[in-house]
Amino acid sequence: MPAIGSGKESSTADRPDTPGLVDRFGRRGKDLRISITEKCSLRCTYCMPEEGLPPIPGQNLLTPAEIARVVEIAVRNLGIEEVRFTGGEPLMRVDLAEIVRRCAQRVPGIPLSMTTNAIGLQYRAAELADAGLDRINVSLDTLDREHFARLTRRDRLPSVLAGIRAAAAAGLRPIKVNAVLMPETLHGAVDLLGWCLNEGVSLRFIEQMPLDADHVWARTNMVDARRLLSVLSESFDLREIERDDPSSPAEEWAVGGSTGTVGIIASVTRSFCSDCDRTRLTAEGTIRSCLFSDQETDIRGLLRSGSSDHDVAQVWRSAMWNKSAGHGMDAEDFVPPVRSMGAIGG
Numbered sequence: 001m002p003a004i005g006s007g008k009e010s011s012t013a014d015r016p017d018t019p020g021l022v023d024r025f026g027r028r029g030k031d032l033r034i035s036i037t038e039k040c041s042l043r044c045t046y047c048m049p050e051e052g053l054p055p056i057p058g059q060n061l062l063t064p065a066e067i068a069r070v071v072e073i074a075v076r077n078l079g080i081e082e083v084r085f086t087g088g089e090p091l092m093r094v095d096l097a098e099i100v101r102r103c104a105q106r107v108p109g110i111p112l113s114m115t116t117n118a119i120g121l122q123y124r125a126a127e128l129a130d131a132g133l134d135r136i137n138v139s140l141d142t143l144d145r146e147h148f149a150r151l152t153r154r155d156r157l158p159s160v161l162a163g164i165r166a167a168a169a170a171g172l173r174p175i176k177v178n179a180v181l182m183p184e185t186l187h188g189a190v191d192l193l194g195w196c197l198n199e200g201v202s203l204r205f206i207e208q209m210p211l212d213a214d215h216v217w218a219r220t221n222m223v224d225a226r227r228l229l230s231v232l233s234e235s236f237d238l239r240e241i242e243r244d245d246p247s248s249p250a251e252e253w254a255v256g257g258s259t260g261t262v263g264i265i266a267s268v269t270r271s272f273c274s275d276c277d278r279t280r281l282t283a284e285g286t287i288r289s290c291l292f293s294d295q296e297t298d299i300r301g302l303l304r305s306g307s308s309d310h311d312v313a314q315v316w317r318s319a320m321w322n323k324s325a326g327h328g329m330d331a332e333d334f335v336p337p338v339r340s341m342g343a344i345g346g
């Protein structure tokens, strides 16, 4: 289990009295990721164990009303500027549209997005757009059906493709496709980029991080950004685009002969921790400031025991103040976090 505190035990004596979510290293939290479930329709080998994650008892999951309240506190009290739903797989929650609708009503104008594997999205895209969802990121690593089935342990590629097209038709744009880089994904990277350019969706490759539930990640067999770039450059004319937002983790390239781009999130080899602007809420209602730190702060208890918005915000500020400087992957004594990516919310 991660170390769960109430937020009162950490030192904030030197924290300036500002309303925003600032930390000791001068970073400000602006981007809130909310995991809404541990359940998933896939079992990607770099994320989930084959049997799935241990189920969270229903009463421990935040309800739509609680999620909407947290979102309002995050925006009004703490200066959060965008909210993304994730998991596990957000589409596994039957009340997803209600969650989105309640949040959209509480914080009109704040961008609401979702990271999803898109399975079943073809039947729900219109309802989600109507509820107030603005855009989506879809995880898709390969267009090779057999390879997809091996990597995700489920033969569901057609459903993902149908979901992407339905999302585009419902106006959930821009659509970004995220592909985790693995030795197997490298082989199909050129095809995947060609398909995304054709469909008018942008593609970003992500270096695989040591956040797999099976703990088999090893730097030595990781595919890095440099290797991918050399493979893509053999088939595409790539021109690097200057980044205007330093907190955006993706480096981007324009693809010659098209209006599209391709991005690479080199989370391992080119760490962007010093510009990190994220804060996370787990499905059970704990605040987690860094993917790689097991330190979590419970706010579900506060929400359910009559605490004011002001008190919840104060606990969140303390948690953020103590955010770690970086992921620490380069340290000799690096130990991956207890929770895997699917259990934290990527």
Ligand code: SAM
Pocket: 040, 046, 047, 086, 087, 088, 089, 090, 115, 116, 117, 137, 138, 139, 178, 179, 180, 206, 207, 208, 209, 210, 211, 212, 341, 342, 345, 346
């Ligand atoms: N199920 C949804 C999905 O796959 O989009 C949302 C949750 S998933 C944990 C969020 C993101 O984390 C996905 O883009 C996925 O590819 C990424 N991810 C999972 N495990 C990862 C790892 N070990 N390293 C890098 N990214 C990872």
Ligand code: SF4
Pocket: 040, 041, 042, 043, 044, 047, 048, 087, 088, 089, 117, 139, 341, 342
């Ligand atoms: Fe599920 Fe997303 Fe993890 Fe794949 S990456 S197992 S789709 S939570």
